Amino acid sequence: xxxxxxxxxxxxxxxxxxxxxxxxxxxxxxxxxxxxxxxxxxxxxxxxxxxxxxxxxxxxxxxxxxxxxxxxxxxxxxxxxxxxxxxxxxxxxxxxxxxxxxxxxxxxxxxxxxxxxxxxxxxxxxxxxxx
Numbered sequence: 001x002x003x004x005x006x007x008x009x010x011x012x013x014x015x016x017x018x019x020x021x022x023x024x025x026x027x028x029x030x031x032x033x034x035x036x037x038x039x040x041x042x043x044x045x046x047x048x049x050x051x052x053x054x055x056x057x058x059x060x061x062x063x064x065x066x067x068x069x070x071x072x073x074x075x076x077x078x079x080x081x082x083x084x085x086x087x088x089x090x091x092x093x094x095x096x097x098x099x100x101x102x103x104x105x106x107x108x109x110x111x112x113x114x115x116x117x118x119x120x121x122x123x124x125x126x127x128x129x130x131x
Contacts, residue, residue: 029101029108035091037106047104047128049077049121052089054097059115063098066118074125104128 029035034048051067053060064079071077082089082097092101100117102110102124112120 029093029111032108034103034106034108036088047076047102047124049074049124050080050092050101050103051077051117051121052080052082052085052092052094052097052099052101054082056083057097060098063115063118067121070121070125074129076128077121077125 036050049070051064051071053064053067055061067077067079071079080088082094094101096113098113098115098117100112100121101108102112102120110120
C-alpha cells in the first residue's frame with residue numbers, strides 16, 4: 001500500500017476541514033445580538049463595522065490603511081488588532097484575518113472574511129450615511 005498517497009489525502013482532508021470550519025464560523029454570528037454590547041440595545045441603534053486584522057497578514061497590510069481612513073470619517077467603524085485585542089476577537093469567534101463584522105440595530109448582519117470586504121464596507125457605509 002502506498003502510504004504517501006494516504007498521508008497526502010489525510011492532509012488534504014484536514015486542510016479542507018480547517019478552512020471549512022473558518023468559513024462556517026462566520027454564519028454562527030449572523031442574526032445574533034452584538035456580542036460586544038450584549039443586550040444593551042438602546043446604546044447603539046444605528047450601524048457599526050468591526051474590522052479585525054493581524055500585523056503579519058499580507059492582505060491586511062494592503063487594506064488596513066483604507067479601513068483606517070473610513071474609521072477617521074465614521075465613528076461607527078472600529079479596527080481591532082487581533083494580536084492586541086485577542087479577547088474581543090474571541091467574543092466574535094474570529095479565526096482568521098482580515099475579517100469584517102457588519103452590525104445593524106445591534107444585530108450581526110454579515111461577516112466577511114478576506115480582502116474582498118472593501119467594496120462591501122463602502123456599500124454599507126453609503127447605505128447608512130448617504131452623501
